[in-house]
Amino acid sequence: MRQSLSLGVSCPTLSSALLxxxxxxxxxxxxxxxxxxxMRSMLNQMKAEYERRIAHLExxxxxxxxxxxxxxxxxxxxxxxxxxxVNLVRAESRPMTAPSTDPVAPSPAAGSGGVLGAxxxxxxxxxxxxxxxxGNYYHDGIEGAGSxxxxxxxxxxxxxxxxxxxxxxxxxxxxxHGAGENGFNFREAxxxxxxxxxxxxxxxxxxxxxxxxxxxxxEGWFQTRGLPYGLRMKGGKLLSDFGYINKQHPHQWxxxxxxxxxxxxxxAHGLQDTGVQLTWLPPLPFYTLLGAELAQGDQERFGAVxxxxxxxxxxxxxxxxDGENEGPRLWTAFAKIAPDLPERHAxxxxxxxxxxxxxxxxxxxxHAAPAHDAHAGDDHDHDHDEIVHNNALAGYADIWxxxxxxxxxxxxxxxxxxxxxxxxxxxxxxxxxxxxSPHPEALGASSDFTSDGLYAQAVxxxxxxxxxxxxxxxxxxxxxxxGGPTDQDFGSSDRWTLDLTWNLxxxxxxxxxxxxxxxxxxxxxRERFDAFYLQFLVxxxxxxxxxx
Amino acid sequence: MIGRLCAALSxxxxxxxxxxxxxxxxxxxxxxxxxxxxxxxxxxxxxAQVTVLAGPQQxxxxxxxxxxxxxxxxxADLVVAIGAELEMGWLPVxxxxxxxxxxxxxxxxxxxxxxxxxxxxxxxxxDRAQGDVHPVGNPHVDLDPVRMAAVGQALAGRLAQLxxxxxxxxxxxxxxxxxxxxxxxxAWQAQLAEAPGAVLYHRDAIYLLExxxxxxxxxxxxxxxxxxxxxxxxxxxxxxxxxxxxxxxVPYQSPQAPQALARDLGWPVVQLPLEPPxxxxxxxxxxxxxRWVAALASAR
Numbered sequence: 001m002r003q004s005l006s007l008g009v010s011c012p013t014l015s016s017a018l019l020x021x022x023x024x025x026x027x028x029x030x031x032x033x034x035x036x037x038x039m040r041s042m043l044n045q046m047k048a049e050y051e052r053r054i055a056h057l058e059x060x061x062x063x064x065x066x067x068x069x070x071x072x073x074x075x076x077x078x079x080x081x082x083x084x085x086v087n088l089v090r091a092e093s094r095p096m097t098a099p100s101t102d103p104v105a106p107s108p109a110a111g112s113g114g115v116l117g118a119x120x121x122x123x124x125x126x127x128x129x130x131x132x133x134x135g136n137y138y139h140d141g142i143e144g145a146g147s148x149x150x151x152x153x154x155x156x157x158x159x160x161x162x163x164x165x166x167x168x169x170x171x172x173x174x175x176x177h178g179a180g181e182n183g184f185n186f187r188e189a190x191x192x193x194x195x196x197x198x199x200x201x202x203x204x205x206x207x208x209x210x211x212x213x214x215x216x217x218x219e220g221w222f223q224t225r226g227l228p229y230g231l232r233m234k235g236g237k238l239l240s241d242f243g244y245i246n247k248q249h250p251h252q253w254x255x256x257x258x259x260x261x262x263x264x265x266x267x268a269h270g271l272q273d274t275g276v277q278l279t280w281l282p283p284l285p286f287y288t289l290l291g292a293e294l295a296q297g298d299q300e301r302f303g304a305v306x307x308x309x310x311x312x313x314x315x316x317x318x319x320x321x322d323g324e325n326e327g328p329r330l331w332t333a334f335a336k337i338a339p340d341l342p343e344r345h346a347x348x349x350x351x352x353x354x355x356x357x358x359x360x361x362x363x364x365x366x367h368a369a370p371a372h373d374a375h376a377g378d379d380h381d382h383d384h385d386e387i388v389h390n391n392a393l394a395g396y397a398d399i400w401x402x403x404x405x406x407x408x409x410x411x412x413x414x415x416x417x418x419x420x421x422x423x424x425x426x427x428x429x430x431x432x433x434x435x436x437s438p439h440p441e442a443l444g445a446s447s448d449f450t451s452d453g454l455y456a457q458a459v460x461x462x463x464x465x466x467x468x469x470x471x472x473x474x475x476x477x478x479x480x481x482x483g484g485p486t487d488q489d490f491g492s493s494d495r496w497t498l499d500l501t502w503n504l505x506x507x508x509x510x511x512x513x514x515x516x517x518x519x520x521x522x523x524x525x526r527e528r529f530d531a532f533y534l535q536f537l538v539x540x541x542x543x544x545x546x547x548x
Numbered sequence: 549m550i551g552r553l554c555a556a557l558s559x560x561x562x563x564x565x566x567x568x569x570x571x572x573x574x575x576x577x578x579x580x581x582x583x584x585x586x587x588x589x590x591x592x593x594x595x596a597q598v599t600v601l602a603g604p605q606q607x608x609x610x611x612x613x614x615x616x617x618x619x620x621x622x623x624a625d626l627v628v629a630i631g632a633e634l635e636m637g638w639l640p641v642x643x644x645x646x647x648x649x650x651x652x653x654x655x656x657x658x659x660x661x662x663x664x665x666x667x668x669x670x671x672x673x674x675d676r677a678q679g680d681v682h683p684v685g686n687p688h689v690d691l692d693p694v695r696m697a698a699v700g701q702a703l704a705g706r707l708a709q710l711x712x713x714x715x716x717x718x719x720x721x722x723x724x725x726x727x728x729x730x731x732x733x734x735a736w737q738a739q740l741a742e743a744p745g746a747v748l749y750h751r752d753a754i755y756l757l758e759x760x761x762x763x764x765x766x767x768x769x770x771x772x773x774x775x776x777x778x779x780x781x782x783x784x785x786x787x788x789x790x791x792x793x794x795x796x797x798v799p800y801q802s803p804q805a806p807q808a809l810a811r812d813l814g815w816p817v818v819q820l821p822l823e824p825p826x827x828x829x830x831x832x833x834x835x836x837x838x839r840w841v842a843a844l845a846s847a848r
Contacts, residue, residue: 118653119632119663119684199654202644226649230622281622281647287615338615343603343826346614407612411605413802414775464775464802505773506637506680547641548613 127195127203130541132251135186135211140531144182146517149527151179151263153493154520156481157430157449158361179268186211190218190249200226206249218249218272230281240271241279241291242332242352243424244403252546254420254459254467255499256513256533260475261426261453264493265399267300271354273330274298287338287348297329302428303356303397310362313390318440321360321392329357338548344411348548350403359397359430364390391442395432401425405548414464415503427452427478447484452477457497465504471497476520493519511535575711578624578651580635581608582823583690583833584661588628590830591703591721595714601642604823607800609680613638613645621646624657625710628703631660632667632687656709662687664702665695668754679771691822692755693733693837697726725830732834736760736841744792744847747784747809749801752822753840762844765793768805776805785812794847796840798822818843 140146180187188208197203202225206218221236239247245262247270257263262270275295282288297303305324314321332354341347366386403424410417433446455473462468476492499513513533521527575596579585585600592598601617602608608630621627621642629635643651643658650657667685674683689695704722708715737760745763748754750772757764765788770780788809795817797806803819810817820843824836 116654116656116658117663118629118658118660119667199652223644225644225652227647228649230647232647279647281618281645283623287619289615336615338619340616340619343606346612346616348615407614409606409612411799413800415610416802505676507676546612546637547645548615 127193127205128542130192130539132190132192132249132537132539133186134188134190134251134535134537135184136180136256136533136535137184138180138531138533139182140517141529142527144180146519146527146529146531147181147257148179149519149521150257150260150493150495150517150531151268152521153260153264153475154490154522155264155449155451155476155479156488156490157428157432157451158363188250190251196225197222200224218269230283232279232281234277234279235275237272237274238277240273240293240295240332240354241277241334241336242271242293242354242399243334243401243426244348244350244405244422245424246270251537251539254422254457254469254501255471255497256511256535257515259424259453259455259457259471260473260493260495261424261455264301264475265426265428265451265453266302269300271299271302271332275328275330286340287336289334289336291332291334293330293332294328295330295332296327297356297358298327299330299356302354302399303330303359304361305358306360306362306392310390310392313362313364314392314436317390317392317436317438319392319434319436319443321394321436325358331355344409346405346407346409346548348403348405350405351401352403353400354398356397358394359432360392360394361432362390362392364388389438391434391438392436393432394435395430395446397428397430399426399428401427407548410461412461412464415461415467416464418459418461418467420459421457423454423456425452425454445484447486448482449480450482451475451479459501465502467501467503469497469499469501471495471499473497479520490523491520493517495519507539509535509537511537575625575707576623577626577628578620579628580639581630581690582826582828583696583836584628584630585826586824586828586830586833587661587696587700587703587725588626589828590725590833591700591718592707593714593717593721596707600826602823603826604821605799608634608823609637610800611635611638613642617642618645621651622648624648624651626657626659626706627651628659628661630662630687630690632662632684632689633682634662634687656706659703659706661696661699662689664699665689668758669751679769680773681771686751686754688752688822689755691753691837691840692759693729693736693834694759695755696833697722697729700725728830728834732838733759736838739841739845743844746793746844746847747788747795747806747815749797749806752798753796756837756840757844760841760844765791768795768797768801768809775802781805781809785809788813792848794818794844796820796843816846816848818846 138144138147142149188210191207191209192204194204195202201222203222205220208216208218210216217237219236219238221234221238223234224232227233239249241247243262245253245259246266250258258268258270273295275293277291277293279289279291282290306321311321332352334350334352336348336350338346338348366388368386401424404422406419406421408417408419410419412418428451430449431446432449433444434442437443453473453475454477455471457469457471457473459467459469472494474492474494476490478489479492480489481487495515495517497513497515499511501509501511503509511533513535515531517527517529517531519527519529575592577588577592577596577598579588579598579600581602582600582604585598588596588598599620601620602611617638624646627639627643629639640653643653648657649655652658662685667687667689669686670684672678672681672683674681689699700722704718707718711718740760740762743760743762745765746753746757747766747768748757748764749768751764751767754764756762766784768776768781768784770776776784791813793813793815795806795810795813795815797803797817797819799819799821806817806819809815820840824833828836
């Protein structure tokens with residue numbers, strides 16, 4: 001057993017093995033290893049420490065019988081650790097990251113400070129893995145079109161056509177988050193892997209698999225653990241800390257679907273991008289978090305870039321639409337403030353801003369053929385009654401938001417009397433000018449496209465394991481084009497949602513949700529419908545923590 | 549502007565992990581549970597500043613991370629947790645969000661009570677059909693005063709590591725606390741020598757029962773984290789009929805089942821917080837144990 005210590009293994013393993021052996025009872029000073037002088041000095045240091053400990057233990061042994069019993073237990077534990085460590089050495093294998101329950105720092109002081117790590121069964125598996133299954137039964141009164149429609153409320157800034165194949169203005173976002181058909185839907189299986197990489201970084205990976213088996217990378221990032229002065233840095237693909245609900249995964253939502261402002265201004269995924277984030281927790285008397293992000297800017301709604309199919313529509317136009325600029329194109333800044341409230345209360349205010357330096361969209365308009373005679377030189381097809389013209393607009397997009405969250409930790413069992421109120425306001429402005437048009441005189445005309453939205457929701461634990469939620473969300477209180485030749489406000493879409501959630505355990509949840517929708521589909525055209533969800537959420541594997 | 553930002557970011561990256569545990573004048577200690585706050589006050593003495601994150605009536609396993617916790621953890625030199633996954637729903641994220649390298653698990657600024665003593669209920673199968681099980685062991689070590697004395701000794705060692713100048717004082721205080729525990733344990737042993745046993749709601753007081761040899765007659769929840777059905781309750785009632793005992797539950801557990809069972813069995817029923825008052829010191833902690841002992845002794 002002891003000879004195996006002289007095998008050529010890496011230093012940390014060996015020294016922790018030595019430390020463990022030294023902590024063990026009996027003639028543990030067996031590391032007569034002549035090869036490593038450095039080890040020897042450490043050994044002597046440890047030996048001295050060990051002898052001091054023995055003396056200390058002996059004095060306590062004399063004190064009380066109980067104390068003695070405990071130190072025997074301690075010795076057993078140490079001996080067990082020694083055996084483990086020696087076995088580790090013998091196997092000449094070394095874990096990628098040592099389980100955190102091992103004696104960690106090979107410093108002489110570690111012995112007197114007790115075990116440094118956290119006891120956790122999760123750390124036996126590195127990374128920690130969890131899988132969340134999210135499915136539902138959905139029914140609405142308009143043949144299942146409603147779940148996509150709530151994310152396609154009319155706004156003057158036209159939605160980029162979705163790459164999943166549907167034509168025109170994104171009325172069908174065949175997407176994993178939210179859009180379902182009448183009947184049964186498997187929304188997604190979310191796989192998460194989280195681990196501490198080394199003393200410098202934590203990392204996480206979130207992958208969603210939708211009902212058709214399509215994989216999608218939700219997040220994949222590393223984050224610093226060792227920066228001083230309250231700083232942290234995060235990099236990779238991540239959900240932005242813009243706003244409050246933006247960085248929550250769908251299973252964390254209090255309702256089955258996302259609220260109208262986020263769905264319509266930021267899209268089904270919210271602000272999810274590849275970039276870096278820096279946050280600072282300054283030493284103020286109350287919690288204040290300041291942060292900024294820099295990201296590539298690949299967005300569906302907030303900073304879209306016209307794709308090849310749409311570009312083809314502009315072939316005969318005057319003017320020129322630039323290609324995709326090089327990144328990073330998107331940046332954000334945010335602040336969160338939380339006053340220090342009594343133990344059961346928590347309150348947080350947030351303010352956020354984001355800008356995407358490039359946003360493009362294509363607007364089509366039609367001309368009746370007879371009225372079109374003025375454009376005699378045009379080579380349009382005069383057999384049709386209507387002629388479709390496509391203008392391409394480009395500019396930048398801004399969005400800002402404020403949020404407020406209040407949580408009350410009720411005194412009842414299993415979430416009974418817990419209460420949570422959450423509200424956010426978002427306002428997006430896109431300053432766009434016409435860059436490509438069949439009408440050369442229109443080139444350069446610019447307009448502001450402004451849309452805003454608000455949601456407010458409350459959830460109350462009315463019985464152990466049961467919560468009821470109420471949400472009101474509205475999109476387009478301002479929903480206008482301004483600054484151009486045709487100022488116009490188009491009106492809003494809104495919705496009331498009620499839900500009932502049964503948290504059977506920490507790992508499973510059933511939810512019923514009813515919503516009354518009033519969605520502006522086109523200017524002057526509304527769709528009013530009821531939508532009903534029954535949702536299941538189950539979680540397998542390590543149960544991780546959720547941030548505030 | 550972007551270039552400057554990038555330069556600043558990379559500069560910060562190179563600073564990563566250089567921060568070392570260099571305690572200021574007074575050690576700032578953040579305890580998750582009031583019992584550990586009490587222990588930290590006792591061992592660290594008046595020179596340290598101790599704050600407690602959870603109130604005595606709160607369920608440490610179901611607590612959620614709050615921004616104010618992160619603020620307190622930001623400047624902490626030492627976080628004292630119960631550990632063994634009890635606070636796993638909030639403490640890891642609170643520590644990570646606190647951006648304080650000193651208190652990361654594995655660093656001297658992170659101390660878990662459960663990692664310093666031997667645990668009960670260890671090595672059970674990791675099968676959640678058995679409820680919210682934690683194979684590393686039952687984390688509720690803080691209700692056993694003898695284990696807490698041992699935790700106090702380990703805590704003194706840790707404090708000495710963080711603040712070598714105060715080492716003698718920390719060890720002496722730990723010894724004094726251990727002596728106080730010994731003295732009161734003798735009296736409690738006498739008080740509980742004839743205790744017929746107790747029914748708990750959850751296996752959260754088993755360390756106390758085990759310490760004084762008081763039989764655990766049953767738990768109201770059939771498996772951890774799952775409330776009982778009517779049938780399970782009546783089975784428990786049938787099994788316990790004709791025996792003597794007491795029913796104990798804590799404020800965040802449903803009172804209905806314990807109250808009904810006590811009525812049916814003719815037993816006393818006591819609601820007691822698992823944790824001492826938030827501002828308790830060593831004596832406050834021992835008085836709290838005294839209340840649990842008195843409740844166990846009230847069995848009939």
